[in-house]
């Protein structure tokens with residue numbers, strides 16, 4: 001029996017996310033009837049807009065319930081390209097587009113299609129948990145680049161350049177960032193693109209939160225002159241349209257890469273859910289006002305969360321320029337017997353019933369991630385509890 005139970009080695013190259021423990025403990029407490037405030041969830045608290053839900057219902061009524069092309073329907077690919085053109089001025093064609101089962105699937109497929117064993121992938125820290133594991137799973141090596149907390153976790157082209165080696169195959173940028181909310185300056189983004197063009201490496205731009213920007217207008221590096229051969233756009237419907245459960249993401253990239261990804265997808269998931277594709281089509285071609293309405297709400301919550309966090313003794317918090325996360329530095333608690341960010345998160349949940357995500361999941365040692373994609377009432381309750389939690393240390397000191 002032992003031999004049969006041995007798990008393939010490639011699985012040991014990926015780790016169980018350390019976000020899972022706090023989420024599982026929070027769920028357990030909730031099932032016991034405890035009033036848990038959940039700042040852990042990385043998803044909009046808004047329902048999917050009604051026009052999108054109605055499109056899915058119509059798809060069901062019309063029996064649009066069969067297989068589609070493995071890489072997504074022709075009309076959805078066309079709509080993705082047209083929306084990207086309308087929003088950012090790019091000029092992708094359907095042959096340069098694939099629809100996958102969420103943005104995570106897109107990033108998995110892109111790394112599987114492009115990374116050779118030993119290739120290096122440059123990733124700014126803090127990073128979204130999945131990047132590290134998909135690179136490792138593809139046999140690549142992560143080259144992490146620390147960002148500057150004092151500057152709101154921003155990075156510069158110079159910081160990226162210092163991590164480049166002859167083995168670098170790809171740079172992964174997520175702006176606005178999960179978990180810090182940091183936004184990469186447009187000029188620096190363009191300089192990073194030029195580094196990629198000069199050296200013949202890929203620039204993967206994860207545009208998951210690109211519509212949730214608090215200052216200036218959203219842009220895509222794919223619209224820069226001469227970008228298309230090197231840029232890989234990873235997009236998703238999940239956050240922009242409050243569609244996390246529908247599982248629709250997309251890539252825009254040179255056509256041969258789309259062909260490779262489609263081949264891989266045709267032997268794994270095959271097509272994304274047919275009904276969800278119809279819903280995504282409506283999201284992209286129908287009214288866009290729900291996106292602005294959500295952004296306006298996040299904007300209020302961001303200000304409230306920042307003000308409350310900065311009023312807590314010992315807490316520092318950089319201003320997030322986008323997305324819906326705050327990434328406060330809670331290291332003051334380490335002087336009071338808290339070991340690390342995981343210990344902080346576990347004790348905060350045990351003692352005050354507030355769930356946050358420990359920064360170690362994102363590659364930093366002094367922070368926790370707070371999602372403000374939740375109601376003002378929950379924000380008030382949870383931030384009051386966090387304040388009390390931190391103040392306990394102050395009083396003991």
Ligand SMILES: Cc1ncc(COP(=O)(O)O)c(C=O)c1O
Nearest residue numbers: 042102103104128178208236238
């Ligand atoms: C930075 C980032 N990229 C991509 C994704 C993928 O989202 P999905 O797979 O739901 O499309 C997420 C989800 O949390 C994310 O935070």
